[in-house]
Amino acid sequence: MRPHWTLILSGAGIILPRVSALLRFSCSQLVVERLDPLVNPGVVGSPHLHQIIGGNSFNGSMDPSTLDxxxxxxxxxxxxxxxxxxxWTAVLYFRARNGxxxxxxxxxxxxxxEANGGMTVYYIPSYNDTPVTAFKPGFRMITGDPTIRTQEEAQRFRQLTYTCLQDPMTRTGETLDMPKKPCPAGIMANLRFPTCWDGVNLDSPTHSSHVSYPLNGTFEDGSPxxxxxxxKIPQLFYEIVWDTTPFNSVSEWPEDEASQPFVWSYGDATGYGNHGDYVFGWRGDALQIAMDTGCNGFQCPGLRYQEIREGNKCTKRREVEEDVDGWLTELPGGMPVTGVDGKPIS
Structure with a gap:
């Protein structure tokens, strides 16, 4: 059954005003896999694990010159x-006291x-009805940096945050680092991508220099x-709810009360390296049509809605055969775990 609501929740802790063509929809998990066609194209067995959503043409190369x-x-x-x-984003792990x-x-x-994991995706054109240019075939980008381990570095990226969910509706109290106390309803990672494009390049060597955040402030501020x-391009925004509730017993948390037990699959114990990847793949002009029409969340007259249970059926076989779900002695790919300033955590 389709959900019904009249107000759209924002990850910024406010109720979004009614804006033309705001999309908020669910994408179930496609595969959990060590592939990264942007950073490690063609490599089967990228350095760290990702959880991927979307179309099942995903593969380790995703060459835009040959792949439709x-x-x-x-x-x-x-x-x-x-x-x-x-x-796609990295994968979150719980690190027990025994390592x-x-x-x-x-x-x-x-x-x-009812979604099988995955994430919630938003496309938001503007808060003042300013027209935006939808992404083009071949467009791709990354926001965030997995090597970051300090708050000062993390502040270079605007609004890559975490919400400690007191209940499923919590949308306040965002932090740049991982919550330091157990979260009653899980941890939500919030990733907001840049909203300005150079108008020429569909990609760049860093996968980020062809896009930019607004001149100052945030997208919500309406900054030029x-x-x-x-x-101006749509605000692409991910919300990922990690079900950390099975690990909420403080008896299993680090004895050092200043620490917390969750680490990203790229070895980040701070959370400051929060990052996400995107490869455009909308059919035809569907996204531009949606940005130009009166959509409200999942309700968009120009698009065809697919029930969540149908999306749950779309999966892809993992190319790298390895255990990612059992109790592991090390992170997949052997990624070392580091804390503040990149110091190893034993």
Whole structure:
């Protein structure tokens, strides 16, 4: 059944005003896999583990010169059937006192509880009805940096945060680092991508220099784009709810009360290295049409809605055969765990 609501929740802790063409939808998990076609194209067995959602044409290379993403995909995990894009982040692990690791599963967000993990995706054009240019075929980008381990470095990226969920509706108290106390309803990672484009390049060597955050402030402030990146693009925004509740017993947390037990699959025990990847794959002009019409969350007259249970059926076989779900003696790929200033954690 489709969810019903009249107000859209924002990860910024406010109720979003009614804006034209705001999309909020669910994408179930496609695969948990050590592949990264942006940072490690063609490599089967990238350095760290990712959880991927979207179309099943996802693979280790995703060469934009040869791959027609929507044309190659046969299904999508997303509730808008025209969306064969791929969205991915790292995977969260619980580190026990004995040094072993257990993967933390994702769970469905508010109104999308029946989703098989995955995440909630937003596309927001503007808060003042300013037209935006939808992403083009071949467009891809990354926000955040997995090597960051300090708050000062993390502040270079705007609004990559965590919410300690007191209940599923919590949308306040965002932090740049991992929550230091057990969260009653899990931890939500919030990733907001840049909203300005140079208007020329669909990608760049860093996968981020062709896009920019607004000149100052945030997207919600309505700040203009810098002259180097004058084209306004939709605000792409991920919410990922990690079900940390099975690990809420403080008796299993580090004895050092200043520490917390969750680490990212790239070895980050601080949370400051929060990052996400995106490869555009909407069919035809569907996204531009959606940005130009009166959509409200999952309700969009220009798009075809797919029930969550259908998206749950779209999966992909893992290419790297390894245990990612049992109690592990090390993170997949052997990633070392580091804390503040990159210092190893034994």
């Amino acid at each position: 993403i929507p044309g190659s995909a046969t299904c999508t995990t997303c509730t808008f059937a025209e969306d064969f894009s791929n969205y 072993t690791y257990k993967r933390v599963p994702q769970k469905g967000n508010v109104y999308f509880e 784009c810098p002259s180097t990146h004058p084209v």
